[in-house]
Amino acid sequence: xxxxxxxxSVSGSPGQSITISCTGTSSDIGGYKFVSWxxxxxxxxxxxxxxxxxxxxxxxxxxxxxxxxxxxASLTISGLQPEDEADYYCTSYTRSSxxxxxxxGTKLTVL
Amino acid sequence: QVQLQESGPGxxxxxxxxxxxxxxxxxxxxxxxxxxxxxxxxxxxLEWIGSMYHSGSTYRNPSLRSRVTISxxxxxxxxxxKLSSVTAADTAVYFCARVxxxxxxxxxxxxxxxxxx
Numbered sequence: 001x002x003x004x005x006x007x008x009s010v011s012g013s014p015g016q017s018i019t020i021s022c023t024g025t026s027s028d029i030g031g032y033k034f035v036s037w038x039x040x041x042x043x044x045x046x047x048x049x050x051x052x053x054x055x056x057x058x059x060x061x062x063x064x065x066x067x068x069x070x071x072x073a074s075l076t077i078s079g080l081q082p083e084d085e086a087d088y089y090c091t092s093y094t095r096s097s098x099x100x101x102x103x104x105g106t107k108l109t110v111l
Numbered sequence: 112q113v114q115l116q117e118s119g120p121g122x123x124x125x126x127x128x129x130x131x132x133x134x135x136x137x138x139x140x141x142x143x144x145x146x147x148x149x150x151x152x153x154x155x156x157l158e159w160i161g162s163m164y165h166s167g168s169t170y171r172n173p174s175l176r177s178r179v180t181i182s183x184x185x186x187x188x189x190x191x192x193k194l195s196s197v198t199a200a201d202t203a204v205y206f207c208a209r210v211x212x213x214x215x216x217x218x219x220x221x222x223x224x225x226x227x228x
Contacts, residue, residue: 046206046215048215052213089157091215097173100147102157102158
């Protein structure tokens with residue numbers, strides 16, 4: 001069981017917007033701004049899409065945005081494109097000895 | 112351009128020690144940053160194994176702590192992972208990654224390790 005809770009799957013049609021949630025506790029997401037999101041295509045390494053809750057690394061499309069409310073972080077993808085179909089993982093810093101906790105991952109299907 | 116490349120045996124026998132290295136190019140490890148290891152069992156999610164600062168401070172996942180050793184060799188500009196007493200549950204793709212602002216910003220391509228006799 002993962003420390004952070006994500007929906008197993010979400011889906012959307014091209015052009016639509018979807019949101020993936022990531023729920024933790026006050027010891028991780030709720031207590032710090034160090035939430036990041038990763039996109040992983042089959043057989044590939046994860047790629048950071050969002051860091052520090054809402055910051056996009058250089059080169060990442062502005063269709064990807066992040067936010068946080070309380071103990072829940074969210075990744076929103078607007079204007080869905082076929083190439084967005086992938087697995088998405090959230091992670092957060094935690095004040096426990098683990099330091100980093102991951103979500104279980106969400107499979108995004110673009111219909 | 113910073114690049115990471117994992118290497119090591121693809122097959123390890125149960126009860127033995129898994130040893131992997133991560134060669135870093137385009138950046139000197141001694142210049143800073145945390146460096147980490149993450150694994151992904153087949154068909155499953157990501158699991159943080161541990162991270163090490165260039166100066167030597169090490170943090171390990173409590174569930175693996177007693178079996179994990181992470182080290183940095185600044186002369187070779189590489190990071191190493193040793194996982195002892197492996198079982199089939201340790202079969203996974205192992206990634207190394209750089210940590211920047213508490214996010215894993217650069218990843219290696221990963222290396223598959225199978226634990227089997």
